[in-house]
Amino acid sequence: MxxxxxxxxxxxxxxxxxxxxxxxxxxxxxxxxxxxxxxxxxxxxxxxxxxxxxxxxxxxxxxxxxxxxxxxxxxxxxxxxxxxxxxxxxxxxxxxxxxxxxxxxxxxxxxxxxxxxxxxxxRGLTSAYLLRRIHPLKAGDTILLTAAAGGVGLIVCQWAKLLGLTVIGTVSTEQKAELARAHGCDHVIRHPRENVAERVRELTDGVGVPVAFDGIGRSTYAASLASLRRRGLLVCFGTASGPVPPIDAMQLAVSGSLFVTRPALADYxxxxxxxxxxxxxxxxxxxxxxxxxxxxxxxxxxxxxxxxxxxxxxxxxxxxxxxx
Incomplete structure (x- = not known):
């Protein structure tokens, strides 16, 4: 039976x-x-x-x-x-x-x-569309990745290195930090103990990243948005901490003409x-x-x-x- x-x-x-x-x-x-x-x-x-x-x-x-x-x-x-x-x-x-x-x-x-x-x-197909369909990333680009030691995170870290990308990842514990590093994460930020946006600016000479991949949602949305460079893209692909707050279009404008997308695997x-x-x-x-x-x-x-x-x-x- x-x-x-x-x-x-x-x-x-x-x-x-x-x-x-x-x-x-x-x-x-x-x-x-x-x-x-x-x-x-x-x-x-x-x-x-x-x-x-x-x-x-x-x-x-x-x-x-x-x-x-x-x-x-x-x-x-x-x-x-x-x-x-x-x-x-x-x-x-x-x-x-x-x-x-x-x-x-x-x-x-x-x-x-x-x-x-x-x-x-x-997780693999999610990683595939994130890296291969969302934005024309090129070798030498730096990305921000929340939950870098999660199921999607570990795949994205490895795939990003194959594409020549630099990965800044966020994790919650030292154990997860070690795991992320072992899978290709170049820089690890301990969230919420460290200020994510400030560390990203330090690591990018004040510029920010062209793309931030956020799989956590409500608790990390603001920091991910603040980590973007001018005309950068925030990809909200998960809601582990809850859905992202309502998007303020004027905030996107005054923060550098930013973009936000909420993709779904089904559409890819x-x-x-x-x-x-x-x-x-x-x-x-x-x-x-x-x-x-x-x-x-x-x-x-x-x-x-x-x-x-x-x-x-x-x-x-x-x-x-x-x-x-």
């Missing part, structure tokens, strides 16, 4: 329940996939808490890897027995097996393991051809060893309550996976 983590009401981690579920046959455009590993993402806590709306009762999770068990009518890009990974809606990745839209699946190269795939598909994966390019570049870097995926926490799938508690406490580093 298949099992899944589900919740009937929003709230803390204790609302999550391990339940038996019935998995049917895939319909047109669908596949049935048996999971080998499931990605644990901070966004999962938003659905569970109610910050992101979900129809109740609901499954949870948007990222996993496994083996295709059956395909429905019209599905041609994956076949029964294929290794595959995915990220995206609908919710339900916290399960041993599920039926889902086939369009979400990406065939997984043999050189990449299931746990690695579950730990990197969302909507075109299958573009998704294939981004995934291909990511898989190539990982399979070759140029980018290492740090899985620093593993939890049993039925231990999702503990996984959410530790994730929300800030005790995790790198990527985390739920294993079956």
């Amino acid at each position: 298949a099992h899944a983590i589900r919740f009937k009401e929003t709230g803390g981690p204790d609302v999550l329940r391990w339940e038996e579920v019935v998995v049917g046959d895939p319909g047109p455009g669908e596949v049935r996939i048996r999971h080998e590993a499931v990605g644990l993402n901070f966004a999962d806590t938003y659905f569970r808490s109610g910050l992101y709306p979900a129809p109740l009762p609901s499954g949870l999770g948007v990222e996993a890897s496994g083996v295709v068990q059956a395909v429905g009518e019209g599905v041609t890009h994956v076949a029964e027995g294929d290794r595959a990974t995915y990220t995206g809606s609908p919710l339900g990745a916290y399960s041993t097996e599920r039926v889902m839209p086939a369009d979400s699946l990406i065939r997984l190269p043999d050189g990449i393991g299931f746990e690695t795939a579950a730990a990197m598909t969302m 994966m909507a075109d299958p051809a573009e998704r294939a390019v981004l995934a291909g570049e990511l898989f190539d870097h990982v399979a070759s060893g140029r980018i290492a995926i740090e899985i620093n926490q593993r939890y049993a799938l039925d231990d999702a309550v503990r996984a959410h508690r530790e994730l929300e406490s800030g005790r995790t580093t790198g990527s985390s996976v739920l294993v079956l």
Whole structure:
């Protein structure tokens, strides 16, 4: 019998329940996939808490890897027995097996393991569009990266070095500082102990950075904005501390004609051809060893309550996976 983590009401981690579920046959455009590993993402806590709306009762999770068990009518890009990974809606990745839209699946190269795939598909594709699509970064540029020791942060640090970029990263502990440095972060700022904007100005001869990538949100928005050079770009791609405050257009003008964007991964994966390019570049870097995926926490799938508690406490580093 298949099992899944589900919740009937929003709230803390204790609302999550391990339940038996019935998995049917895939319909047109669908596949049935048996999971080998499931990605644990901070966004999962938003659905569970109610910050992101979900129809109740609901499954949870948007990222996993496994083996295709059956395909429905019209599905041609994956076949029964294929290794595959995915990220995206609908919710339900916290399960041993599920039926889902086939369009979400990406065939997984043999050189990449299931746990690695579950730990990197969302984070890796996020890193890919941040560095390869948002802004025309060039070798020699300096970027600011919040949460440099997080799952996205460690990938961005490594990928940025491949592109010849200098990375200024923020972290909350010395342990995380060491981890970020080990993955290519050139300068580490201990936030909130240090003033981020002041340190960035010191490190850039008073100019600031052309792009700041902020995955934390409310608590770091002001500092990230203040770290930009004239006509710089703030990329708000995460809300770990809560959503960013309302944007004051006049503040952007008087601070140097700044730009702010709030991108979503779905909009950089909507075109299958573009998704294939981004995934291909990511898989190539990982399979070759140029980018290492740090899985620093593993939890049993039925231990999702503990996984959410530790994730929300800030005790995790790198990527985390739920294993079956």
